[in-house]
Amino acid sequence: MALPPEELSIIVNTGDDFTHLGLYIAPDLDSVVYALAGLSDPLKGWGRRGESWAFMDALKGLGGESWFQLGDADLAMHVERSWRLASGATLSEITAHLCQALRIGVQILPMSDDPIRTRVLTDLGWLDFQEYFVRQQCRPTVQGFKFVGAETARAQPGALAALARGDLRAIVICPSNPFVSIEPILAVPEILAALRKSRAPIIAVTPIIGGKAIKGPAAKMLKELGLDVSAAAVAGRYAGLADGFLVDHTDEMPDPLEGITFFKAATLMTNDADRVQLARATLRAADTLGADQAS
């Protein structure tokens, strides 16, 4: 562990959330929750380890929609969250409750309790995110994105409180898809304002190593949008916001980019030792920048 759990707050994208078969599904929140509860499936890269599929098989037998895979154990999360939402609880209250049940000490916060939905402009027209991501398996060519509801959404209050702390050591933009995982968060006006206001160093970590995305469609999206498939291109998305950017130690150091200090680190995470080591490298970079800013 690089930090005691109570010193970390994670603000999570909810733009991928959708309602399917009447269930509210929050894929990014679930990924973070399962990871921190030690329940993730390291092979599939999503969902729970040791998952079974009797529900899906039975659903197919009833003629139900089967394009979105719902594991038997994973379903418990969706059912529990859905009825609580329907009973009037907020997404963040439910997330806190689930984290407590799973003994997760880290604070996990949806970026907003208001609905924000990522839509993807493609050669097939505007698609809901899960329509693009799962049903179409990212095949359509991407031309742009919008985050419906973001402009009027309130930030989750705990997220604003975490960002407003005077003793905040670092704000980390995790190695993730800039377009559909990070920018929906930045699209919440109160969050962007809080990031701009904070005096803590903002450090981003590359999701691109050696011209490839570690996971998901980030490289395909960069290419289709006419951008380089490189750490520098991702860093460019955070220009004017990020103070530091970690590129992989196997990649070239990018050309200077206004306002951003580049650092090298081993950014590929295949096990917990890798994760701790990258977290420490990120904090070191933040501390370096923090000391510079303070001087």
Next chain:
Amino acid sequence: MALPPEELSIIVNTGDDFTHLGLYIAPDLDSVVYALAGLSDPLKGWGRRGESWAFMDALKGLGGESWFQLGDADLAMHVERSWRLASGATLSEITAHLCQALRIGVQILPMSDDPIRTRVLTDLGWLDFQEYFVRQQCRPTVQGFKFVGAETARAQPGALAALARGDLRAIVICPSNPFVSIEPILAVPEILAALRKSRAPIIAVTPIIGGKAIKGPAAKMLKELGLDVSAAAVAGRYAGLADGFLVDHTDEMPDPLEGITFFKAATLMTNDADRVQLARATLRAADTLGADQAS
């Protein structure tokens, strides 16, 4: 098979239905559907055979309510039905759709598309049916029943149409709990009126053999309500309505009861041969009474 599937319509109690974890659960409809789809669990006596429980285990891990068991495959039924209901389909439309998907040729009809809820008056006060039946495991002493919503509920139109057929050979009150499985159906005014109006013989089959209920709390309820635990006591519930009543061939023939002709038959069903044989005996009794009525 005693009848071609298209010659049989089954009107099913929905008084046990309830909403749990945001899911609409219709236990009696499910029992009938699973039985006719060949999916029933013959050992448990409810739910699907070969069921798995990963959902329930995960739900417990999330601190969810675990008093009502939901199997992984069974969940598909509840999820599919619930989202269709929320989308505006009626319970009977959904039931027809599910039967088609499961290639069930028999017509399965909920008694009503309007909500009717069985409540049980006990020494603990009024309890929702599933609260009494599952959560309290039928332990409270029963004093009475009510079927909330029944008086104003419309009968399911197909059920009325089936009962109104001039060529109807028989109306069978299946061997089931009179208080909580049959009487909720009779509590729907349009159904009771249609039964009274029909010229087809109405034949009930005993759920009590040798002073015991084959399944469930019927014997306990009879006793607690001060009635004999006997076929005759059950027949008494249908006085003025039933024309015939099948008692088990191992039991004594009951004393005469106004309007009801008693027949003996092997009523214990442990396999499909038993079921076909009892169905045939029931039809024979109906035909006997039908011929009498016609003469």
